[in-house]
Amino acid sequence: MVVATSFILLSVGSAAFLSESTLNYLNYYPALGKIQYQVDGVSVVQGSNQSRIDSHVIVANPTDYRGFRLGYVVVVMFFKVRDSNVTLFGGGAPPRQEELLGGQLGAHSMVSSDVIFELNPQDATSFASFIKSYDGRVIASVTLTVEVITFLVTVYGRESYTVTRDLPLSPS
Numbered sequence: 001m002v003v004a005t006s007f008i009l010l011s012v013g014s015a016a017f018l019s020e021s022t023l024n025y026l027n028y029y030p031a032l033g034k035i036q037y038q039v040d041g042v043s044v045v046q047g048s049n050q051s052r053i054d055s056h057v058i059v060a061n062p063t064d065y066r067g068f069r070l071g072y073v074v075v076v077m078f079f080k081v082r083d084s085n086v087t088l089f090g091g092g093a094p095p096r097q098e099e100l101l102g103g104q105l106g107a108h109s110m111v112s113s114d115v116i117f118e119l120n121p122q123d124a125t126s127f128a129s130f131i132k133s134y135d136g137r138v139i140a141s142v143t144l145t146v147e148v149i150t151f152l153v154t155v156y157g158r159e160s161y162t163v164t165r166d167l168p169l170s171p172s
Contacts, residue, residue: 028150031065035148037161039075042140043170045116051124053117059101059146060110070101071147071158075115079130079169082137088130095119105148131169138169
């Protein structure tokens with residue numbers, strides 16, 4: 001009798017697990033296209049003599065799918081003057097910062113992080129001069145790339161999502 005009851009409980013538990021896993025898997029492909037990612041602000045870090053720039057990054061999963069993991073976020077930015085062709089760091093290799101977010105991006109969840117750029121002394125001087133010359137008209141052109149890791153990482157690799165936005169530079 002105990003063996004029969006144990007077998008029934010094991011069968012019911014296995015069926016429940018398989019049903020839940022199947023329902024989650026059915027949400028996988030639609031969820032890939034609904035991941036939301038953005039940089040919602042760029043500002044100069046207080047007291048840094050304009051050598052540190054903060055970009056606030058948000059990654060969200062508005063779906064029922066559970067199983068996404070986050071890899072790296074990469075933020076690349078240069079600065080320009082509103083209604084002008086004047087840029088700073090626009091040519092060559094603009095400042096780039098990579099940060100490992102890691103962790104799960106569960107169903108109906110959001111992860112945010114501040115990605116901080118540390119400018120070298122020469123770039124910090126150029127940036128401070130640029131800000132002073134074009135006070136109130138400086139815009140950060142930011143390109144964000146987000147890596148999302150799925151259970152198919154061994155087959156397809158990591159999914160990358162990229163967006164570019166122009167944001168006003170918040171004062172220090």
